[in-house]
Amino acid sequence: MSTIERREALRETLIEVAEKAIANGGLAQLKARDLAREAGCALGAIYTVFPDLDALTLAVNARTLNRIDGAMRAGGRPDRAPMDAKRAIARLVELATAYLDFAIAQTGLWRALFEHRLPAGQTVPDDYLAQQMALFRHIVAPLEALQPGLSERARLMLARSLFSAVHGVVDLGLEEKLTAVPLPELRRLVVLLATAMGRGLLQVEPEAARGRSRRH
Amino acid sequence: MSTIERREALRETLIEVAEKAIANGGLAQLKARDLAREAGCALGAIYTVFPDLDALTLAVNARTLNRIDGAMRAGGRPDRAPMDAKRAIARLVELATAYLDFAIAQTGLWRALFEHRLPAGQTVPDDYLAQQMALFRHIVAPLEALQPGLSERARLMLARSLFSAVHGVVDLGLEEKLTAVPLPELRRLVVLLATAMGRGLLQVEPEAARGRSRRH
Numbered sequence: 289m290s291t292i293e294r295r296e297a298l299r300e301t302l303i304e305v306a307e308k309a310i311a312n313g314g315l316a317q318l319k320a321r322d323l324a325r326e327a328g329c330a331l332g333a334i335y336t337v338f339p340d341l342d343a344l345t346l347a348v349n350a351r352t353l354n355r356i357d358g359a360m361r362a363g364g365r366p367d368r369a370p371m372d373a374k375r376a377i378a379r380l381v382e383l384a385t386a387y388l389d390f391a392i393a394q395t396g397l398w399r400a401l402f403e404h405r406l407p408a409g410q411t412v413p414d415d416y417l418a419q420q421m422a423l424f425r426h427i428v429a430p431l432e433a434l435q436p437g438l439s440e441r442a443r444l445m446l447a448r449s450l451f452s453a454v455h456g457v458v459d460l461g462l463e464e465k466l467t468a469v470p471l472p473e474l475r476r477l478v479v480l481l482a483t484a485m486g487r488g489l490l491q492v493e494p495e496a497a498r499g500r501s502r503r504h
Numbered sequence: 505m506s507t508i509e510r511r512e513a514l515r516e517t518l519i520e521v522a523e524k525a526i527a528n529g530g531l532a533q534l535k536a537r538d539l540a541r542e543a544g545c546a547l548g549a550i551y552t553v554f555p556d557l558d559a560l561t562l563a564v565n566a567r568t569l570n571r572i573d574g575a576m577r578a579g580g581r582p583d584r585a586p587m588d589a590k591r592a593i594a595r596l597v598e599l600a601t602a603y604l605d606f607a608i609a610q611t612g613l614w615r616a617l618f619e620h621r622l623p624a625g626q627t628v629p630d631d632y633l634a635q636q637m638a639l640f641r642h643i644v645a646p647l648e649a650l651q652p653g654l655s656e657r658a659r660l661m662l663a664r665s666l667f668s669a670v671h672g673v674v675d676l677g678l679e680e681k682l683t684a685v686p687l688p689e690l691r692r693l694v695v696l697l698a699t700a701m702g703r704g705l706l707q708v709e710p711e712a713a714r715g716r717s718r719r720h
Contacts, residue, residue, distance in 0.1 A: 405621070435696075441685070442693050445676050449697060452672035456665040469657070477658050480651075480708055481665060488704025492696055 299337045299347075301327045307348045311396040315403050318345065345404050346416060352397045353419040359386045360426045376433035377486030383426055384454045384482035388475060391458050402459075424448050434489040450485055457481055515553045515563075517543045523564045527612040531619050534561065561620050562632060568613045569635040575602045576642045592649035593702030599642055600670045600698035604691060607674050618675075640664050650705040666701055673697055 289297065305326040309317050318341060324331045338344040360383050371379065391398040406412065427447035435443065461474035505513065521542040525533050534557060540547045554560040576599050587595065607614040622628065643663035651659065677690035 438696075439689075442689065445673055445685075445693060446697065448676060449669045449672040453665045453669035456668035457661055460661050460664060469661070473655075473658065477661060480654075480705075481662065484704030484708045485701060486704065487707045488700030488702065489696075491703045491707070492700045 295337055298327070298329060298333060301329075302334060302337060302344060303347050303351065306344050307351065307397065310345075310348055310400045311394060314396050315345065315400050342404075342406055342410070345400065346406075346413070348397070349401050349404060350416055350419055352394070352401055353416070353423065355394070355397070356387065356390050357419070357422050357426075359390045360423060362386065371430060371433040373433055373490050376430035377483060377490065379430040380427070380450070380486040381479055381482040383430075384478050385475065387454060388458050388461075388478045391462055392471065395462060399462075424451055427451060430486070431489070434486060435492075446489075450482075453481060453485065454478060511553055514543070514545060514549060517545075518550060518553065518560060519563050519567065522560050523567065523613065526561075526564055526616045527610060530612050531561065531616050558620075558622055558626070561616065562622075562629070564613070565617050565620060566632055566635055568610070568617055569632070569639065571610070571613070572603065572606050573635070573638050573642075575606045576639060578602065587646060587649040589649055589706050592646035593699060593706065595646040596643070596666070596702040597695055597698040599646075600694050601691065603670055604674050604677075604694045607678055608687065611678060615678075640667055643667060646702070647705070650702060651708075662705075666698075669697060669701065670694060 302323060305323050306318060309319075309322065309326075320331055320334055320341060323344075324334055327334075334341075334344070338347070424444060424447040427450055428443050431438070431443045431446055431450075435446070438446065457474070457477055461469045461471075461477070518539060521539050522534060525535075525538065525542075536547060536550055536557060539560075540550055543550075550557075550560070554563070640660060640663040643666055644659050647654070647659045647662055647666075651662070654662065673690070673693055677685045677687075677693070
């Protein structure tokens with residue numbers, strides 16, 4: 289292997305080892321010494337491929353975003369024709385439950401997405417932000433069917449907002465201190481929320497939401 | 505003044521001075537030296553009443569939560585009779601717009617609520633958490649009218665989730681980098697979201713959300 293290939297191989301190994309550590313024990317379990325031992329490299333070798341553990345965590349989180357994207361994509365039939373309203377509501381429910389199911393199956397990885405904070409002054413790379421945005425895009429498609437009158441920008445904001453709503457319920461439901469929510473109840477609540485949002489958005493005329501001062 | 509009274513007076517002055525600094529310049533503007541000058545006290549005197557600037561920030565944020573609580577309470581008529589569905593939907597819209605209006609009027613204080621992070625290992629005091637919870641309680645009341653079949657716990661989770669949804673739109677709308685959303689459009693979007701959630705929740709039978717396997 290060339291030096292470049294070796295570095296690339298070590299990078300991949302470290303991401304896999306770190307992913308396993310985060311999946312099993314959460315971010316708090318991520319220790320350079322353990323990672324080096326698991327990866328079979330010297331401690332210092334980690335820093336030849338990642339500037340610090342934050343960069344490694346960001347690489348794991350990017351992979352997690354990809355996995356969630358895959359899970360959300362999975363249920364989506366590539367409808368050629370525009371979605372009708374019924375399908376759009378069903379799609380919102382699919383997306384919300386796909387997200388819940390991922391969070392249940394991969395709680396450690398999922399939680400690391402929200403727990404990880406870059407040190408002050410560092411900003412999240414653009415391609416990571418683009419991956420986050422890809423998740424919201426899944427929600428934009430059904431919103432087009434439910435609220436065709438909205439601007440693209442408003443639809444994207446609404447998509448992020450619905451994501452926040454579902455994320456909020458999932459987050460509370462899986463919170464360690466509050467283990468009192470049985471998973472079937474949590475799933476029902478997520479379905480209720482997604483269904484209600486879909487039906488409600490279909491019902492509200494965009495004009496109604498524009499207030500009484502504007503009439504066409 | 506007794507020593508206790510003097511300490512209490514200094515504490516109040518520091519909170520007011522810090523509140524003004526955060527309101528005008530955000531958390532980044534909070535500097536002990538400036539605070540001491542504004543409060544007319546020695547630099548070291550700050551630390552006789554607050555262990556550190558994080559504790560002072562938390563005191564300002566607690567006051568901000570109280571202000572938001574007041575704004576959300578304001579529109580609420582103390583309905584003796586249980587709310588009907590129409591009033592419940594209107595109430596959700598009132599709460600969402602009260603929150604938006606506060607965030608617009610006091611962007612610095614509002615942003616500090618979400619930007620401030622305690623140092624690792626420190627946890628938020630219980631009474632601060634109780635104040636956060638009070639905001640969600642405003643949303644629980646209309647949810648009782650819209651989804652009477654839900655458990656109290658599920659209703660509280662839903663209330664927090666709706667709060668997240670509205671907060672998400674407000675947050676994006678007021679984000680500094682994306683100044684492109686005109687306020688009237690943002691207000692329409694918040695009204696649309698709250699109306700849709702209200703109407704949707706009213707429409708969805710809790711049983712429907714429980715899936716087809718359970719019928720009465």
